[in-house]
Structure formats: structure tokens, C-alpha cells
Amino acid sequence: MNKIFCAIIFSLSFQIANDFSLLDINSTSQTFSDNIGPSYFTDDIIFVYFGHFGWGTCGARFEQLNELYDQLISNNILNVKLIGISKQQLSSSSAAWTENSDVPIVSDLINNPTWQAWGSSNRDVFVLNPNQEVEYKVNMTSTSAYDIDEIYSTIESLALDNQGIQMGDGNADGYINILDAVLTVQFILGNINLTNEQISIIDLNSDSTINVIDTVELITLILNE
Numbered sequence: 001m002n003k004i005f006c007a008i009i010f011s012l013s014f015q016i017a018n019d020f021s022l023l024d025i026n027s028t029s030q031t032f033s034d035n036i037g038p039s040y041f042t043d044d045i046i047f048v049y050f051g052h053f054g055w056g057t058c059g060a061r062f063e064q065l066n067e068l069y070d071q072l073i074s075n076n077i078l079n080v081k082l083i084g085i086s087k088q089q090l091s092s093s094s095a096a097w098t099e100n101s102d103v104p105i106v107s108d109l110i111n112n113p114t115w116q117a118w119g120s121s122n123r124d125v126f127v128l129n130p131n132q133e134v135e136y137k138v139n140m141t142s143t144s145a146y147d148i149d150e151i152y153s154t155i156e157s158l159a160l161d162n163q164g165i166q167m168g169d170g171n172a173d174g175y176i177n178i179l180d181a182v183l184t185v186q187f188i189l190g191n192i193n194l195t196n197e198q199i200s201i202i203d204l205n206s207d208s209t210i211n212v213i214d215t216v217e218l219i220t221l222i223l224n225e
Contacts (some may be wrong), residue, residue, distance in 0.1 A: 022107065023107070025094060025105055025106065025107060036083070036106065045079060045081070047126065048082075048083045050118070053086040066103065068151060077159045084101070084105040085114065088107045124138070124139050130162060156197050160201075166201075180202070202218065
């Protein structure tokens with residue numbers, strides 16, 4: 001009985017370690033003044049950045065992640081959310097993060113229980129799946145220790161897998177239509193770049209090449225919708 005009880009407590013502790021409920025202090029965030037955490041954003045891929053408020057290295061890394069987040073959104077990867085978390089004792093420097101960002105930003109409580117529960121170091125990034133399981137973790141202190149493209153592709157891949165994107169739906173909007181055909185043609189002509197995930201989705205004959213054959217198959221799909 002004691003072993004079972006301890007196992008239950010351990011399981012609950014592990015879940016709590018991958019979550020928190022803290023006040024969003026960013027006035028431009030959609031969840032401003034709400035208590036938020038990973039579990040607040042159901043069905044999303046969450047990446048959480050632990051850093052110190054300020055304009056130094058921590059601020060620069062947070063800005064880099066904001067740009068990554070904006071890129072995901074512009075590529076129609078919408079089921080993602082970035083959360084920045086710092087420490088209450090550093091709140092006087094929070095403007096360094098909030099003034100150019102519209103993502104949720106929170107301060108941990110005194111003694112930083114969230115940082116401790118997550119076992120986080122300064123400038124750690126955690127990528128969570130919708131079950132709040134850590135799929136990827138990296139520290140962004142040294143530029144040689146992380147690859148921003150790898151972080152992007154990890155989040156993108158998890159998000160697309162979670163969306164259940166249909167083959168042919170290159171813009172991942174949930175529909176296969178003329179917009180996907182235009183996107184495919186523009187890529188073939190070399191007018192736009194696509195991510196590896198998008199390329200695999202529009203490669204309808206699975207020959208690892210995007211060409212007129214994929215366009216014809218895509219148009220056939222559209223006509224049969």
C-alpha cells in the first residue's frame with residue numbers, strides 16, 4: 001500500500017513539475033491578468049523559456065524565441081504557444097521582455113518554486129506536448145549549445161503531428177483548396193520557401209520531389225472534395 005501511495009504522489013509531483021499557474025503580466029498578451037501555465041492552453045504545443053528579466057543575454061534569447069514563434073504563426077502553425085517565465089525579484093526589469101512581445105509572460109513566486117519544480121537553469125527552453133510531457137529541452141546560454149532551426153523544426157513537427165494535417169494541405173489551414181495549389185506552384189517556380197514538413201505534405205506521390213505531378217494530383221484532390 002505504501003509503495004502504491006508513493007507512486008501516486010510521485011506521478012502527481014511529476015505532472016505538477018510540468019505545469020504552473022502564474023499571473024500573465026504582459027499587457028499585450030491575450031491572456032493578460034489571467035493565471036496561466038501549460039495546462040491553460042489545451043491541445044497546444046508549449047515552449048517555455050526560463051530566463052532573467054533584462055536586456056542582456058536572457059532578453060536577447062527571449063527575443064529570438066519570439067521571432068521563432070512569429071515565424072511559426074506566419075507559416076500557419078497556430079497550435080503553439082510560447083511562455084516566458086522569470087523571477088519575481090527581477091520584475092523591475094520586466095519591460096525588457098514585455099515591450100516587444102505579445103506572448104504570455106509570468107514571474108515566479110518568491111523563492112522560485114516553479115524553477116525548482118522544473119529543475120530549470122537560466123535560459124532553459126522546454127518543449128511540451130499537449131500531455132505536458134517534455135519532448136525537448138535545451139539551454140540557450142551559449143550560441144554553440146543550441147540550434148534555433150532545430151528548435152523550430154522540433155516544435156513545427158510536434159504541432160503538425162498534433163494537428164493531423166491532411167496530405168495536400170500545404171498551408172495547414174484544415175482545407176485542401178486552391179490556396180494549396182497556388183502555394184505548390186509558387187514553390188515549384190522558386191518564388192517561396194517551404195519547411196520540410198510542408199514539403200512532405202505536398203509531395204503527394206511520395207517521390208521526394210515537388211513537381212507538376214504533385215500539382216496535378218493536388219488539383220484532382222480539390223475537384224473531388
